[in-house]
Amino acid sequence: MLASLSLILLCQLIGEAVVRGLGLPLPGPVLGLLLLLILLLARDRFASLARGPLRDDGVESASKGLLAHLSLLFVPAGVGVVQKLDLLASHGIAIVLVLALSVVLTLLATVLTFRLVSGLLKQQDLR
């Protein structure tokens, strides 16, 4: 468990260091995600890597434990709304309506494009 958590933190640390060092326009944890993914894929190829947290579902179960309560992690930032009460009093309704409409449009555009393209690809496969 401890080794698995360390591995996750290490991936994030390297991600942050590389992003800062090279001035890349992407978040450090996303690079950390790629790094952990590459490690997991490399383990399947090279048996010698399968040790410590990369053995017996170590890092897998630690990650699933973290992801099981993903929503909780947004609560502290969400409570930050108390700092913005005066702005919400003056523009709150407009802001909430704009965000609500935009999120519905985004959901629809994404899901329909996904369906359309995967439908077209399937038709091509049948031909």
Next chain:
Amino acid sequence: MKDNPFSLWVYLSQSPLLWLTVTLLVYATTDAVSLATRRHPFANPVLHAMWIIGAFLLVTGTSYTTYFAGAQFVHFLLGPATVALAVPLYENRKRVVSSIVPMLVALAAGSVTAVVSVVLLAELAGLPRDVVLALAPKSVTAGVAMGIAESLHADPSLTAVAVILTGIMGAIVVTPLMNRTGVTDFRARGFAAGLAAHGIGTARAFQVDEIAGVFSGIAMSLNALVTSFLVPLVVTLLVR
């Protein structure tokens, strides 16, 4: 305690322990309620934890800074949780690779819609320029969106609020909306949830279906990348 009952409160209310405990306790309660309603969209645990803790801070006159000194330990885990998304991605890699084309096209369509629609609607609603700028990156996860806001000289703390509100509304609306569109493909539904509503959408997607959760996590990561480039571009084109 015996000389002044308030001295205990003064001590505790300044310690991280109290606010960390409050965060976990309130969330454990709202999450239990959400589970008891069989994950009803309106029983969203983040939404209810947010207003309950917010009201508690207002009633006790506690500043957000004091609260955050305790809650930061939870907030910090957002980064490691993003890294941890590699595991469901790895375990479902075959399904992900086989749907790479629809994913990339939907990513382009979705991220452009997210940024352009919020900027146009906010201008239409007559919101001040600095608010429009702060709302623009609202569909990506909090840390990234706040970084984008800083680069635009907008208010990152307003962006954080917009991000959370977007996530909650997306998580509430996604299941009924998708049922109405008749899309039963959980890859597509999850991908849309993560793109439009980042981590809160992803948390919702994992509650509904494992595959939806995986695709949601991928959409969230990819959208963080695309939006970092897209927002400055859209803002120069559309904001007066």
